[in-house]
Every structure is written in structure tokens, then in C-alpha cells.
Amino acid sequence: MRVILHDPDENRRSSLIAAFRKNGITAEHLPEAAILNGSSGLDETVAVLLPVVLAFDANDDANAAIQKFRKSGAKNPLLVLQGNVSAEGRASILDAGADDALSSPFNSTEITARLRALARRQFGVRTQEVQAGDLTVFLDGRHPDLAGQTIKISASEQTILRILALNAGKVVHREVLFDALYALSDYQPYAKALDVHICKLRRKIEKLSGKGASGIHTYTGQGYALETPARREETLAL
Incomplete structure (x- = not known):
């Protein structure tokens, strides 16, 4: 945070x-x-x-x-x-x-x-955790949990996942995630730095999921979303 x-x-x-x-x-x-x-x-x-x-x-x-x-x-x-x-x-x-x-x-x-x-x-969330399928994202700084297994993630990955969780089921634009990481920093990396963090985060979740899925969906030209069951069904229906 x-x-x-x-x-x-x-x-x-x-x-x-x-x-x-x-x-x-x-x-x-x-x-x-x-x-x-x-x-x-x-x-x-x-x-x-x-x-x-x-x-x-x-x-x-x-x-x-x-x-x-x-x-x-x-x-x-x-x-x-x-x-x-x-x-x-x-x-x-x-x-x-x-x-x-x-x-x-x-x-x-x-x-x-x-x-x-x-x-x-800001998001009408009343608890310290957000559930997206088997993935539990804690908003108090703890590492996320997937079906009872802790996923160790970096501070940058924690920031990204927390924002996606607070906006679960909605597309979060790339610029929002990038600014959350670097807007007030003296160091401004290439935009692809965000993709690297997303990729590492997905791998860590997928490694424990056993399904080869992270729940983080890419919307080309827009951004990313942490899928909820309802959102996933809506996407498949389109």
C-alpha cells in the first residue's frame, strides 16, 4: 500500500x-x-x-x-x-x-x-480480504492464499494484486497500475516493467493452482482484471 x-x-x-x-x-x-x-x-x-x-x-x-x-x-x-x-x-x-x-x-x-x-x-469493501474463486487476497499486507496455500509475492506484485482485488470483476487500465507503482518515484522504468510483474504474479498463482490459470485476465489495449466467477461467465457468454 x-x-x-x-x-x-x-x-x-x-x-x-x-x-x-x-x-x-x-x-x-x-x-x-x-x-x-x-x-x-x-x-x-x-x-x-x-x-x-x-x-x-x-x-x-x-x-x-x-x-x-x-x-x-x-x-x-x-x-x-x-x-x-x-x-x-x-x-x-x-x-x-x-x-x-x-x-x-x-x-x-x-x-x-x-x-x-x-x-x-473507496470500494465499499468491509473486510480485510477479497475472494476470487480459490484465491484469497488480503488487504492488510499478508501474502495471498490459494485454496489454503500461501503464495509468496513481492511488494510490487502485492500492490498490483491488491488493486485488482479491490476492483475484482472490473478492468483496471494499465496506466492505473503503472502509476500505482511508479507515479511518485524518481525512477521511471519502461512501460513493459508492468508486464514483467504481471507475468511473475501469474506464474506464482498458476504454480499452485494445478489448473494452469491465475485468474488475472488481459484485456488487450485496456488492462487487466481479476476475474470473479460471475465475470468469467459473462466473458464466456460474449
Whole structure:
């Protein structure tokens, strides 16, 4: 899972990024101008809008920043962290446009759980797992499971499979998957890098399936879909 983080406090920011990493979350730090103007791809129309974490000190005007962020058109799930804020203060933060709010002391386990909940909420998913036939995709960072057997996959493969699972039965465009992996990265590989990850992911699933099928279907010129039984029947009928 990837999130966008803005925190002017360098020490706290480093601690948050390290805590996220331990919980399987990659945090991309962006400057205030990019966050508050809704730029840097925050407001693009994609299948997955990256959760945004805004961290403030107790005396910062969090509400004004949140309102500016929303007025920019950014629709990303927004978690606000603010030190020593009262219940009334958290309520005010939520009313300003945040989806969730926490006050210090911060607990990294709770923060990451809330981020996963925000991401699930985008797709109306209420549990930590998505079922596609015999394949179970866990949304909390665990490796997927195929009929009781664990499939060890890389972080990039995990990101791809998670997005496909959240959009199960729907075609996810190549650009969405590519951006989820590399949009905020300084390193921009060739577009074929996505195909390599998809190929490796399919092989790992197929190796355990015994049916030579991964459940990941290619839609030429469009993208990929994690097939559900209903979608598979619909495709065969066409």
C-alpha cells in the first residue's frame, strides 16, 4: 500500500515513514504546495486514489489547510494527525473535510489500520480480504492464499494484486497500475516493467493452482482484471 504524506516536522516525518514501512506501507512525502494545491497527480481520475496523511502540530491551523486541500478538488481519502487536540478539535477537523483524525500520542499500528480502512472504503469493501474463486487476497499486507496455500509475492506484485482485488470483476487500465507503482518515484522504468510483474504474479498463482490459470485476465489495449466467477461467465457468454 502507498500513501502520500505531508509533515513539516522532519523528525516526526522520518518516524512515521519508518513506522509505515514496518507495516507494509510506502509513504511518499510531498511538499506543502503540492498537497494543498491538489497537484502532483493527487486529483487525477484513477481507480485508486492514494490516501493522504497530513500531520500538524497542536498550534497549527489544520482546518484551513484541510479546506484548501478539498477546494483544490482533491478527493483522496484524508487522515489528519494533530498533536494534543481535543475531541471538539477532532470533530472540527472532520467537519472541515478530513475522513479521519487522530491526536497524539500516535500509535503506528492504529494509524496503518485506519489507512487500510480508508482505502477499503473507496470500494465499499468491509473486510480485510477479497475472494476470487480459490484465491484469497488480503488487504492488510499478508501474502495471498490459494485454496489454503500461501503464495509468496513481492511488494510490487502485492500492490498490483491488491488493486485488482479491490476492483475484482472490473478492468483496471494499465496506466492505473503503472502509476500505482511508479507515479511518485524518481525512477521511471519502461512501460513493459508492468508486464514483467504481471507475468511473475501469474506464474506464482498458476504454480499452485494445478489448473494452469491465475485468474488475472488481459484485456488487450485496456488492462487487466481479476476475474470473479460471475465475470468469467459473462466473458464466456460474449
